[in-house]
Amino acid sequence: MLSQLNSPPLYLICGLIILFVAIVCVIFLVRAYRAGKKAGMDPAVLKRAIVSSASFSILPSVGILLGVIALSGSLGTPWPWLRLSVIGALHYETQVAEAAAEQVGIGRLSGSTMTPEAFVTIALLMSICIMWGMVLSVLFNKSYLKKIRRRGRDEKKNAGREGFGDMAITAMFTGLVSVYLGSYIGGFVSGRGHLTFEGDFTPVLVCLVSAAVMAFFTWLSAKKGMKWLEGFSIAGSMLIGMLSAMVF
Amino acid sequence: MKEQEAFLERYETNTHRIGRICTIVTLVLLVGAPFLIGRVLGARPDMTAVLRGYLAVGLVWTVSSVAEFLIYTPMLGAGGGYLAFITGNLINMKIPCAMNARDIAGTKAGTTENDIVSTLSIATSSLVTIGVLAAGVLLMVPLQPVLTSPTLAPAFDNVVPALFGAFGYQYYRKNPKLAAFPLLLMSILFICVPSLTSQTSVLILPAGAITIGLAYRMYVKAQRRKGGL
Incomplete structure (x- = not known):
């Protein structure tokens, strides 16, 4: 079963989704950098924020890679690679995958007891359980931020004092x-x-x-x-x- | 000046538009991927098991997602918010990373400048993770024995404590009076109920609310002294 879960088509499907998200990140990065410059922010500060974020992220990323290695024994490599590159969280994936394995009736999460049906069921459950942050973002990010900003502005206006935000x-x-x-x-x-x-x-x-x-x-x-x-x-x-x- | 304001307003409107489109496409791809993989493997998801599993474990994560959305969106702003929820690993990476970038840039929450910095930070952080994971997957065979060696295991088991130790210093020194109470309260709570260690994410919301309440009291007092209230 593991050889099927590590087959080229699965790498291709997961790799393309990761590539899409990487492109999204580049779009946001370039837009934000240009907007920062246009807003009069010091490019040196913007660059320092980028360099610091990059250096900061290396070690936790290696920790996340360990999560991919840990899950690859039961779910193959492509799926954990996708989950932990995009949307997933290190502490979440193992927990949900284990619980999902119980629900599909294979007991513990293991490559030896995995079946194609169990795998796709576990994969779907992992996706559904963690998608709500994205759903809420689509529905409420704009209105929620607007409300918070309005409140901050009102605070400042009311007494000419520094906001609490x-x-x-x-x-x-x-x-x-x-x-x-x-x-x-x-x-x-x-x-x-x-x-x-x-x-x-x-x-x-x-x-x-x-x-x-x-x-x-x-x-x-x-x-x-x-x-x-x-x-x-x-x-x-x-x-x-x-x-x-x-x-x- | 007016031109700049108009530009920033346009930037924000477009960020919401692009953020929503990208999030919806990512959602479709992520939920659709198991079905596509199922076609390759010749299997279909067992929807009854999915429903059972969702009721068993998913509901907790749904509640946690709502809390995460309410807490982290104001910290991250528009662009950073959309990206962070698409790319995940919020507590152990994206949030501290964005807070660090914000400290370096010296931006204030709720401003477009802060949105810009947190977007830069989260996009960079996500690209680094994608790069490290892609390299790790490519080099899985030679890397696996090194990364999973017993010598390195204690180091990688303690990524999060190392992260919060550094941030603890940075944030506690800003306002030790404010930090002392939640730290004491949480320590006592975990000492009395050690089993709560598996529920740390659930406690973030009440701990945050208590600290915000304390901060508000301090803020009101300070404003009174200044004569602002």
């Missing part, structure tokens, strides 16, 4: 980061029984190392005039944080 986004992201950091602390303290402090310490350590390296990069960038470091500081901190997991 920007602070709200920073607060939302701070909340998001807190959930993850809290989960690592909780995992260490109570992961193997309440308050035993015997859970996995590695994520906490990685966070600390990564934060310390980030602090160092920030200092270099702010105090030593190494502004160019900004574009690589997150990627560099992540790399050293990840390496610390191998050392300890």
